[in-house]
Amino acid sequence: MTLVVLTATCFGLAERSPAAVVIELGTTGINGAAGANQDPGQAGEDGATGETISSTLATADSENRLAVTGGTGGTGGAGGNAVSSNFAGGNGGRGGDGGNAEGSVDTSGPGVVTSFLNAFGGDGGLGGVGGTGGSASTDGNPGNGGDGASAAILAPGINATSTNNEANADALLTGGNGGDAIAAGASGGNGGSASATVANTIATGVTEADASVVVSGGDGGNALGNGASGSGGDATVIDAIVATSAVTGNTSLYQGANGGFSGSAESGTMGIAGDATNQLTATSDNAFLRATLRTEAGGGGNRDNATGVAGSGGDVVSIGSFSNSGEIVADNEFRGGDGGFGYGGASSGDGGNAVGDLTLMSSTNDVDAFVSAQAGDGGYKNSGTGRGGDGGNISSHVTVTGATGAFAFSNIQAGGGGEVFGAAEGSGGDGGTAEGLISATTTSGTASVEAFYLAGSGGSAQGSGTGGNGASISIDNAATAISNQALGDSTVLQVVEAGTGGSSQDGAAGNGGAALSRLNANNTNLNSALISESYGGYGGDRDGLIGQGGSAGSASSEATLRNVGTASVEVYSVAGYGGDGMGGASGSNGADSQAIGSSTSQTMNATSLTQAYGGDGGSTDGQPQAGGLGGNASATSFAQTDGATQVASSNAQSIAGYSVSESGDVLSSRSGAADAFATSISTGGTATSIAVAEGRVSRAVSIADGINGDATATSGSAGTTFGIPTLDSVRVTNTVTANVGSQSRVESYSAVDGTPWSAADVAGANAFSLLTFSPSTFDVTAELATQPNIQNAINVNDVLGIGEFGGGYPTDGSGVHTFSTLLELELTDGTFTGRDALIGFYDFSSTGNGFESLMLSISALQFNETWTFTDLTTAESFFTDNPLSLGSLAGNGEKLQMQVDWSSSRASDGFSASFAITAVPEPGQFLAILIAFVTLFRVRRQRA
Numbered sequence: 001m002t003l004v005v006l007t008a009t010c011f012g013l014a015e016r017s018p019a020a021v022v023i024e025l026g027t028t029g030i031n032g033a034a035g036a037n038q039d040p041g042q043a044g045e046d047g048a049t050g051e052t053i054s055s056t057l058a059t060a061d062s063e064n065r066l067a068v069t070g071g072t073g074g075t076g077g078a079g080g081n082a083v084s085s086n087f088a089g090g091n092g093g094r095g096g097d098g099g100n101a102e103g104s105v106d107t108s109g110p111g112v113v114t115s116f117l118n119a120f121g122g123d124g125g126l127g128g129v130g131g132t133g134g135s136a137s138t139d140g141n142p143g144n145g146g147d148g149a150s151a152a153i154l155a156p157g158i159n160a161t162s163t164n165n166e167a168n169a170d171a172l173l174t175g176g177n178g179g180d181a182i183a184a185g186a187s188g189g190n191g192g193s194a195s196a197t198v199a200n201t202i203a204t205g206v207t208e209a210d211a212s213v214v215v216s217g218g219d220g221g222n223a224l225g226n227g228a229s230g231s232g233g234d235a236t237v238i239d240a241i242v243a244t245s246a247v248t249g250n251t252s253l254y255q256g257a258n259g260g261f262s263g264s265a266e267s268g269t270m271g272i273a274g275d276a277t278n279q280l281t282a283t284s285d286n287a288f289l290r291a292t293l294r295t296e297a298g299g300g301g302n303r304d305n306a307t308g309v310a311g312s313g314g315d316v317v318s319i320g321s322f323s324n325s326g327e328i329v330a331d332n333e334f335r336g337g338d339g340g341f342g343y344g345g346a347s348s349g350d351g352g353n354a355v356g357d358l359t360l361m362s363s364t365n366d367v368d369a370f371v372s373a374q375a376g377d378g379g380y381k382n383s384g385t386g387r388g389g390d391g392g393n394i395s396s397h398v399t400v401t402g403a404t405g406a407f408a409f410s411n412i413q414a415g416g417g418g419e420v421f422g423a424a425e426g427s428g429g430d431g432g433t434a435e436g437l438i439s440a441t442t443t444s445g446t447a448s449v450e451a452f453y454l455a456g457s458g459g460s461a462q463g464s465g466t467g468g469n470g471a472s473i474s475i476d477n478a479a480t481a482i483s484n485q486a487l488g489d490s491t492v493l494q495v496v497e498a499g500t501g502g503s504s505q506d507g508a509a510g511n512g513g514a515a516l517s518r519l520n521a522n523n524t525n526l527n528s529a530l531i532s533e534s535y536g537g538y539g540g541d542r543d544g545l546i547g548q549g550g551s552a553g554s555a556s557s558e559a560t561l562r563n564v565g566t567a568s569v570e571v572y573s574v575a576g577y578g579g580d581g582m583g584g585a586s587g588s589n590g591a592d593s594q595a596i597g598s599s600t601s602q603t604m605n606a607t608s609l610t611q612a613y614g615g616d617g618g619s620t621d622g623q624p625q626a627g628g629l630g631g632n633a634s635a636t637s638f639a640q641t642d643g644a645t646q647v648a649s650s651n652a653q654s655i656a657g658y659s660v661s662e663s664g665d666v667l668s669s670r671s672g673a674a675d676a677f678a679t680s681i682s683t684g685g686t687a688t689s690i691a692v693a694e695g696r697v698s699r700a701v702s703i704a705d706g707i708n709g710d711a712t713a714t715s716g717s718a719g720t721t722f723g724i725p726t727l728d729s730v731r732v733t734n735t736v737t738a739n740v741g742s743q744s745r746v747e748s749y750s751a752v753d754g755t756p757w758s759a760a761d762v763a764g765a766n767a768f769s770l771l772t773f774s775p776s777t778f779d780v781t782a783e784l785a786t787q788p789n790i791q792n793a794i795n796v797n798d799v800l801g802i803g804e805f806g807g808g809y810p811t812d813g814s815g816v817h818t819f820s821t822l823l824e825l826e827l828t829d830g831t832f833t834g835r836d837a838l839i840g841f842y843d844f845s846s847t848g849n850g851f852e853s854l855m856l857s858i859s860a861l862q863f864n865e866t867w868t869f870t871d872l873t874t875a876e877s878f879f880t881d882n883p884l885s886l887g888s889l890a891g892n893g894e895k896l897q898m899q900v901d902w903s904s905s906r907a908s909d910g911f912s913a914s915f916a917i918t919a920v921p922e923p924g925q926f927l928a929i930l931i932a933f934v935t936l937f938r939v940r941r942q943r944a
């Protein structure tokens with residue numbers, strides 16, 4: 001044994017602090033003797049076990065530090081050679097095991113006091129080589145590597161006691177590594193375990209007490225040939241620390257556990273990765289408690305062989321439960337082990353699973369919890385055939401309870417599937433799953449939760465392999481925040497993301513997972529808010545001669561809140577994009593998205609915001625073939641307040657996914673459909689609702705019911721350029737707005753692919769504006785069959801769009817009601833430059849006296865005219881079989897706008913009119929205009 005004793009004197013700002021440092025190193029085990037050369041060869045002796053170190057340090061110094069290391073195992077002796085033919089060589093001796101290491105440290109006295117132990121188990125020794133056999137015989141087997149030793153705390157433990165100040169008690173325990181094989185056929189030794197399962201690391205102070213233990217298992221030794229690799233040492237720490245200070249003092253607890261990696265192997269049996277287990281329960285009576293758990297399992301060993309599977313990552317368990325009379329801040333960080341890599345034909349190992357739980361309770365103060373965790377990733381492959389490992393699964397629960405406030409944050413991620421890259425050929429692994437509950441409860445003040453759930457993505461593939469699938473995920477009301485005070489606040493953010501599909505070449509691409517996030521709460525707080533977000537997984541890309549990209553995952557997000565005070569809901573849903581196609585493969589369709597939000601307040605304001613984004617279709621690069629279709633989107637928003645003079649505000653936005661044409665341009669006619677529904681109700685105040693829908697076929701419905709306010713609905717095409725060069729494009733925006741003095745319902749409909757509207761699109765509407773672009777000749781002929789003047793002015797084959805607008809007085813209205821429609825066509829290039837625009841009005845109808853005032857305004861860059869109507873006869877004449885020339889269009893950013901303003905105070909008044917519009921091109925260019933109208937460039941949109 002080697003003993004080193006150091007005495008140091010440290011000078012602080014206020015007082016003298018002597019320290020003692022002792023380092024003890026165990027002697028290496030004696031090497032095994034070599035076998036004699038004889039017939040057969042004599043076996044080599046095993047190496048001896050390294051020296052065990054067991055030491056205690058207790059001096060009068062205020063700081064005592066002890067480092068102990070067990071001796072390394074001796075090397076196994078070489079096998080003797082055979083002297084004659086037909087005799088085998090002797091086997092090599094086994095490497096000796098490492099020596100154990102253990103220690104205890106005790107420090108007490110005034111001032112800052114520290115006790116520290118660093119214990120290392122000895123490494124296993126190397127095995128001896130086998131002797132050479134005679135001719136026509138075999139060589140001796142090489143000896144296996146020795147096992148690593150353990151590290152532990154020796155009774156009575158690590159104790160630090162300060163009579164008037166701060167106390168620190170810390171221990172690091174590390175198991176020894178297993179010995180490696182030095183020749184084919186030898187096995188690696190196992191890594192030493194490390195554990196602390198007795199509460200014998202104790203810090204007792206007045207102003208502060210800090211206690212920590214970190215245990216780490218040793219790595220398994222590597223094997224060669226058909227030898228087995230060593231297993232990683234397990235790391236286990238359970239209730240190993242205690243920290244106590246005065247009631248007005250602070251305490252800190254830190255427990256860590258790290259499993260050892262398993263060794264690598266070739267054709268032999270794979271060792272097992274070390275698991276990591278970390279559990280701590282503590283009760284304190286202090287002003288402040290800081291608790292931290294950090295836990296990580298060992299990774300799986302690599303495998304280099306034509307068959308078999310690399311080692312899986314170890315599993316991790318991390319559980320903490322803490323209570324204190326004062327404030328608590330706690331962290332739980334844990335990770336499953338990654339799977340080993342596969343080389344040759346071997347497949348890669350799976351990622352390890354991860355399980356965690358954190359519970360906090362304070363009887364007088366705030367609590368704050370932070371969780372960051374991940375399951376292990378599947379192992380990668382970068383040569384040969386085989387499969388990437390699957391990602392591990394994760395489950396985490398958080399429960400916090402405070403007296404004056406509670407906050408819980410959690411970000412958990414499942415393991416991703418292993419990638420296949422480089423010269424390898426194989427399939428990617430599948431992503432793992434994620435789940436868990438999180439809650440924050442407080443007697444008074446604010447309760448807040450932020451929870452992020454990420455499912456694992458699929459690994460990419462090479463050659464004929466298939467891409468791994470991204471995992472789907474469904475989180476249903478898993479995050480909750482409760483303030484039991486009427487004047488308290490509560491907020492929940494729940495974010496759910498599915499895994500992305502892995503890319504591929506000749507095999508199928510991986511599919512993206514579907515995502516569901518749902519929240520529901522009934523609270524009695526001054527202020528309460530729910531935020532729900534979901535993100536579908538992207539389909540994997542495919543780079544091959546045939547096939548298509550992977551399917552995209554849908555997204556659905558919901559939140560329903562009822563509160564006594566202010567109620568606020570935000571809901572976001574973003575569907576996955578279809579996988580891209582390259583080299584001959586085609587892009588796949590984007591997925592559908594749905595967002596539903598409902599907010600109700602009994603006494604104060606209520607707001608609801610929902611946004612749904614359909615997934616973009618995957619592109620088809622370098623081929624004269626269209627990409628996948630854009631996904632549909634649907635957004636529903638509801639807000640209601642029962643409080644007098646309060647405001648209900650709803651906003652629904654629905655944006656369909658884009659799609660790419662054969663030439664690489666975005667076509668709104670290939671985008672998804674979009675629906676947006678917004679409803680606001682204020683029984684004695686203001687109601688405001690906004691619905692926006694953009695897509696191939698878009699419908700927006702807005703309902704507002706209150707003393708005052710307004711309802712707005714906007715539909716439009718899915719095309720926008722954002723500065724990207726375009727071939728030809730037209731942007732369509734169709735808006736309807738009505739004031740609120742009772743219930744007002746407005747509807748807007750736009751279709752750029754010729755889809756006609758139905759009677760259901762205007763049923764019960766107080767105001768509406770409908771537009772169909774690129775209508776079929778059949779539909780145009782039917783529309784204009786009884787309009788001879790328009791037929792004479794417009795060729796039915798040249799009609800670009802037909803539409804209808806109108807509205808009337810609400811059935812339960814009072815006072816003056818108004819509505820306004822605004823149709824805007826933005827010409828983004830010169831396609832229509834010099835063309836003659838014409839609009840024809842027809843099918844005028846009315847109820848009652850129609851209106852008290854009616855205004856029509858049409859404007860373009862070189863045209864601007866307004867008509868005001870005060871009597872029904874004049875209006876009926878104008879809107880009956882009346883073609884109207886708008887003159888020549890300038891194009892290049894020009895906006896063609898048509899606005900209608902209506903008002904009346906009479907219950908029975910209402911009207912409607914239809915129209916057809918065209919911009920006559922030169923002969924032979926009409927088809928180009930139709931294409932230009934719906935040609936838009938693809939934009940990968942992100943929510944602002």
